[in-house]
Amino acid sequence: MSEPEAPQRAEGLLEQIADTALDDDYYVVRAGDYAQSREFNTPLTGLVLAAFAVLVMMAAVQTRNDRPATERERSTLISDVAARKKLQANREATADRLRKQVADLSASVDRFDPAYQDVRVETGDLAVSGPGITIVASPSTQDNLDGSITDHDLQILVNGLWYAGAEAVAINGQRIGNLTGIHFANDAINVNYTDIAPPYRVVAIGPSDTLMQRFEDNPAGHYWAALQKDAAVQFGMTPSSELSVPAVPKKRMTIRHATAIKGEE
Amino acid sequence: MIPVIGLAIGIAAGLIFEPTVPTDLQPYLPIAIVAALDAVIGALRALGERRFNDRVFVVSFISNVVIAAFMVYLGDQLGVGSQLSTGVVVVLGIRIFANAAAIRRRIFHA
Numbered sequence: 001m002s003e004p005e006a007p008q009r010a011e012g013l014l015e016q017i018a019d020t021a022l023d024d025d026y027y028v029v030r031a032g033d034y035a036q037s038r039e040f041n042t043p044l045t046g047l048v049l050a051a052f053a054v055l056v057m058m059a060a061v062q063t064r065n066d067r068p069a070t071e072r073e074r075s076t077l078i079s080d081v082a083a084r085k086k087l088q089a090n091r092e093a094t095a096d097r098l099r100k101q102v103a104d105l106s107a108s109v110d111r112f113d114p115a116y117q118d119v120r121v122e123t124g125d126l127a128v129s130g131p132g133i134t135i136v137a138s139p140s141t142q143d144n145l146d147g148s149i150t151d152h153d154l155q156i157l158v159n160g161l162w163y164a165g166a167e168a169v170a171i172n173g174q175r176i177g178n179l180t181g182i183h184f185a186n187d188a189i190n191v192n193y194t195d196i197a198p199p200y201r202v203v204a205i206g207p208s209d210t211l212m213q214r215f216e217d218n219p220a221g222h223y224w225a226a227l228q229k230d231a232a233v234q235f236g237m238t239p240s241s242e243l244s245v246p247a248v249p250k251k252r253m254t255i256r257h258a259t260a261i262k263g264e265e
Numbered sequence: 266m267i268p269v270i271g272l273a274i275g276i277a278a279g280l281i282f283e284p285t286v287p288t289d290l291q292p293y294l295p296i297a298i299v300a301a302l303d304a305v306i307g308a309l310r311a312l313g314e315r316r317f318n319d320r321v322f323v324v325s326f327i328s329n330v331v332i333a334a335f336m337v338y339l340g341d342q343l344g345v346g347s348q349l350s351t352g353v354v355v356v357l358g359i360r361i362f363a364n365a366a367a368i369r370r371r372i373f374h375a
Contacts, residue, residue, distance in 0.1 A: 017356055021363035025321040026311040040312055044319045046271025048326050052301045053272050055330075057279020058286055059294050065283075 124177030125253055128168050129244035131208040133237055138199035140232035147231045149198060151184040157202060158182065160220020164211050166204035170245035172196040177248030192252050208239040293334035296350055300333035301326060303357045310364040313371045
C-alpha cells in the first residue's frame with residue numbers, strides 16, 4: 001500500500017477545518033486486529049447507522065409532535081389578542097357613551113335644575129328679566145349744596161328696594177350682587193368698581209304693583225321723599241311689566257378664599 | 266447490505282416506538298444529530314476513497330456526538346450556550362460541506 005497522504009496544513013482556521021474535513025484516522029493504516037476491517041458491510045457500521053437513524057427519527061417525530069402544541073399556543077394567543085382588542089373597543093365605546101352622558105347630564109343640570117337656577121339668579125350670576133320698577137334719580141338742578149346724591153343715598157335706596165321685595169337690582173346697568181359695593185371714589189359713585197354718573201337709573205325686578213307702594217311706605221322711601229322735598233333732588237318711579245337687568249361682572253363673582261363647610265351643602 | 270438494513274431498522278424503530286427524548290437532553294439532540302451527520306458524511310467520503318475503517322467510523326461517530334453535546338452543555342452552564350452551539354454548527358457544517366464536495370468531485374469529476 002502507498003504511503004498515506006498527510007493532510008496539508010492550511011493557514012486560516014476555517015481553511016484548516018475544510019482541509020482536514022476527513023478525520024485523520026482514516027488516513028492512518030493500523031496494524032493489528034483492525035488492520036483488515038476496511039469492509040463497509042459490517043455489523044458495527046450497521047449498528048452505528050441504526051443509532052443515527054433513531055436519533056434523526058426521534059428529533060423529527062418530536063418536532064412534528066410539538067408542532068400542534070406550538071400551533072395551538074399561537075392560535076390561542078391570536079384569539080386572545082383579538083378578544084382583548086374587542087374588549088378594548090367595547091370599553092372605548094362605553095367610555096365615549098359615558099362621557100357623552102356626563103356632558104348631557106351636566107348640560108341638563110345647568111339648564112334645568114330649578115334650585116341651582118334660583119341660586120344663580122339670587123347671586124346675580126344670571127341676567128334676569130321680569131316686571132319691576134325703574135327709578136330715575138338725579139341731583140338737584142338748583143344751586144344748593146345738599147342737592148347732590150351720595151353713595152349713602154344710593155345704599156339707602158337699594159336697601160329700601162330689597163326691603164320692599166325687589167329680587168334683582170341694577171344701578172346704571174351695574175347689577176347689585178353679593179360682593180357689590182356702592183361707594184364714593186374718584187369724584188364719582190362706584191358700583192362693581194365701575195364709575196357711574198347721574199342721572200342714576202335704578203332698575204328693580206319684583207312685583208311691580210306692590211314694590212312701589214312698599215318702597216314709599218318704608219324708611220328708605222321716607223328718606224328719599226325728604227331728599228326730594230328738602231334738597232330738590234329729582235326722583236321718579238315708573239312701574240313696568242318687562243324689565244331686564246344684566247348679570248354681575250364675572251370678576252365680582254370670583255370666590256378665592258371661602259370654601260363650603262362639609263355637611264352644609 | 267448490513268448498513269442499509271441497520272439504517273432501515275433504525276428508521277422503522279424511530280417511527281414505530283416514537284421514543285421521546287428526556288426533557289433534560291432535548292437541547293443537545295439537534296447538535297448531536299449535526300455531529301452524527303458529519304461522521305456519516307466523512308465515512309461516505311472515506312468509503313469513496315477506499316479508506317473506510319469501521320472502527321474509526323464508530324469512534325468518530327460516538328466522539329462527535331458526545332463532544333458536541335458536551336460543548337452545548339458546557340455552554341449552557343457558562344451562559345453562552347447559543348453562541349457555542351453556533352460555533353459547533355459552523356465547524357461541523359464546514360466539514361460536512363467539504364466532505365460532500367469531495368464526494369461530489371469523486372462521483373461527477375466536477
